[in-house]
Each structure stands twice: as structure tokens, then as C-alpha cells.
Amino acid sequence: MLALLAVARRTRGRLQPLFDDVTVPQLVLLDAVQACGGEGIAAISAYTLLSQPTVTQQAAGLEAAGLLSRVPADDDRRRRVLRLTERGEQLLAAKRALVANRLSAAWRSLTVEEQSIAVPMLRHLTVLVSELA
Template identity: 40%
Template structure:
């Protein structure tokens, strides 16, 4: 396969992967879209942040994040709290329910990956993991 064909195949397969991820998110938890799952994961990793930080991190429109956050608040998965350093600022944090749901969905996703990759040799798994890290670590303008 020449490099142009390889890039075309990669683009196609990444699109299939993204579609499958979006579709499976709803099956894992009906109220949790892939975007919601991603936002909850970021809030857990960061220990909380402002909605504008989420928008900037994911290069999303503020109104998109606002709608997602409102839905997460209605579902009692996130809450707003005053920033201890600046009481004018509201910080989004996971609720206990949000942490529980995120943990359930994360474990379901891990189980699905383990099942899908069960027959792969260890060397293939290691290379695949390294390639994904390399691909996801790329920064425009950097090499």
C-alpha cells in the first residue's frame, strides 16, 4: 500500500472508530453522550474547571458547552461551586452521582476494549498503544 492509500485508509478507519464510539456511548448510559462522557472525564482529571476552560480545551463553542453542562446539571452529574480563589467565578465539579456514573461507563468502555482486543498478540497491543499515543500527541506546527 502506498502512503497516499495508507492515509486514506487511516482516515476512513478513524471515521468508523469515531462513529462507533458515538453510537456506543448512548448504549453504555442513555443520558451520557460521547461529548458528555468526555466533559465528565475532563472534570474528573482536572478536579473541576470553568465552562469556558472546557470550551477552550476542546475547541468547542461556548454555547455548545453551556448546553452540555446544563444537561449534566439537570442529571445531577455536575454542580457549580464558587472558585475558592475568585468567588465571582463558578467552577464545575462532578457530583458523587457523576463520579459513580463516570466510573460505570469507564469500566464498561474498558471491558468493551478488552473484549475487542482479546485475541491480539501482546506485541500488536503495545505497538497499537504506542501509535495511538504518537498520533494523539501530535501538535500542529510541531514535530
């Protein structure tokens, strides 16, 4: 498990040179905002396994950069939720494509048997890691 976490950290470092305008953690947060930003900071925090203060701080930077916005929630106008701006959506789509190209090259290097084992194993490891948090 520790080896998996170490590889994940190294992967993040190796992906960073692909992005000159956003960091990998910022990209993760943009992805989370797209996935569940309409549910608020707590949902993003749970999705990313980051603390709510960390999410709030990172979101403020992304808002200042024009990549997301805080808007009143539909169900309770006093509560704020996060949404990607058009620029944020475009940036996220472009960066996802870069990451997908890198990962697909690694995936193609696996045999069919390795691929059939990898998917269920990665899903299982994801559950295990999320339970540690």
C-alpha cells in the first residue's frame, strides 16, 4: 500500500511539467468542482479527501484565477456552491486530454491479462485508500 502511495506521489510530480498554468492539486480540485461543486465545500472535501479549509483556500485561488466561481445554491440562496467558469471547463478538458494520452500509453504497454487484473485491483485499492482517510 505504501508503495502505491509513493508511486502516486511520483506520478503527480511527473505530470506537473505537462501543466504550465495549473498545478496537479488544482486540477484535482477543478475535477471535484465539476463532479460535485453544486453540493458545496463539504462534498468537494469528501470527494478529494482534503480538509474543508484546504478546499476553501484552494478554491479562493482558483476563483481569483477565473477558473471557478462561488454562486448561491439553488435550494438555499444563503449557501454558496462552486461552479467552473467557461475558462475552467476548457482548461480541465484540455488537461484531462493530456493526462489521458500519458496514461493510455502506459495502459497499452500492459498485456491483455495484466489489463484484466489491473482494473478490479485499482478499484479495490481506491476503496481501501479512501477508507484510510
